[in-house]
Amino acid sequence: MLNQQTDLDRLFNALADPARRAMVERLSRGPAPVSELAKPLPMSLPSVMQHLGVLEAAGLVRSEKVGRVRTCAIEPGALSLAEQWINARRTQWEHQFDRLGAYLASLPEEKEPDDAD
Amino acid sequence: MLNQQTDLDRLFNALADPARRAMVERLSRGPAPVSELAKPLPMSLPSVMQHLGVLEAAGLVRSEKVGRVRTCAIEPGALSLAEQWINARRTQWEHQFDRLGAYLASLPEEKEPDDAD
Numbered sequence: 124m125l126n127q128q129t130d131l132d133r134l135f136n137a138l139a140d141p142a143r144r145a146m147v148e149r150l151s152r153g154p155a156p157v158s159e160l161a162k163p164l165p166m167s168l169p170s171v172m173q174h175l176g177v178l179e180a181a182g183l184v185r186s187e188k189v190g191r192v193r194t195c196a197i198e199p200g201a202l203s204l205a206e207q208w209i210n211a212r213r214t215q216w217e218h219q220f221d222r223l224g225a226y227l228a229s230l231p232e233e234k235e236p237d238d239a240d
Numbered sequence: 241m242l243n244q245q246t247d248l249d250r251l252f253n254a255l256a257d258p259a260r261r262a263m264v265e266r267l268s269r270g271p272a273p274v275s276e277l278a279k280p281l282p283m284s285l286p287s288v289m290q291h292l293g294v295l296e297a298a299g300l301v302r303s304e305k306v307g308r309v310r311t312c313a314i315e316p317g318a319l320s321l322a323e324q325w326i327n328a329r330r331t332q333w334e335h336q337f338d339r340l341g342a343y344l345a346s347l348p349e350e351k352e353p354d355d356a357d
Binding site for chain 1: 245248249250251252253255256257258261264265268269270314316319322323325326327329330332333336
């Protein structure tokens with residue numbers, strides 16, 4: 124439970140940055156070398172590597188260096204954890220609205236005022 | 241687009257803390273006064289108010305003070321934004337796997353070695 128809390132902390136923190144989300148968006152379309160991830164981002168390569176480190180620590184991305192090229196790929200499992208947490212909240216509040224609906228339906232109907240008066 | 245980026249930054253940052261997630265979990269089951277939100281959390285009331293401020297700035301929670309009691313409620317729309325972002329990534333990588341599958345299926349079948357030899 125504590126571990127899952129830490130996982131969710133790292134995961135949501137990793138997603139709380141536009142550059143890191145842009146990297147995840149690119150990698151969701153397929154693996155890419157770091158140089159390609161860096162190209163659209165307005166920052167130095169060391170900054171990109173730092174963001175990559177945050178994504179890897181959160182389990183969102185893995186990378187492998189072959190020769191001089193480091194290739195990155197998405198790890199779908201981590202995003203699923205975030206998705207599950209959000210879905211569980213949705214289930215809870217939909218249940219809450221269902222109960223509210225049932226309560227409102229159970230109220231005695233208000234009598235229409237008589238038009239003939 | 242820039243606004244949505246800022247929204248997502250605030251949203252994921254708000255969810256990157258276990259106390260704030262606990263507050264969202266509690267409020268997903270129905271509205272609650274701040275005192276009830278604070279009860280299970282190992283921190284002072286001012287700290288709880290600070291976390292509440294982060295959740296409100298992210299649009300995840302709204303609160304209203306009536307008399308001396310501040311009551312909080314979930315705002316389902318904000319979590320939907322996070323859900324949509326994650327779902328869009330999932331759609332992308334599932335499409336990527338589909339294309340890989342189609343490619344593998346298009347390869348000529350390897351001939352079985354002849355057992356009779």
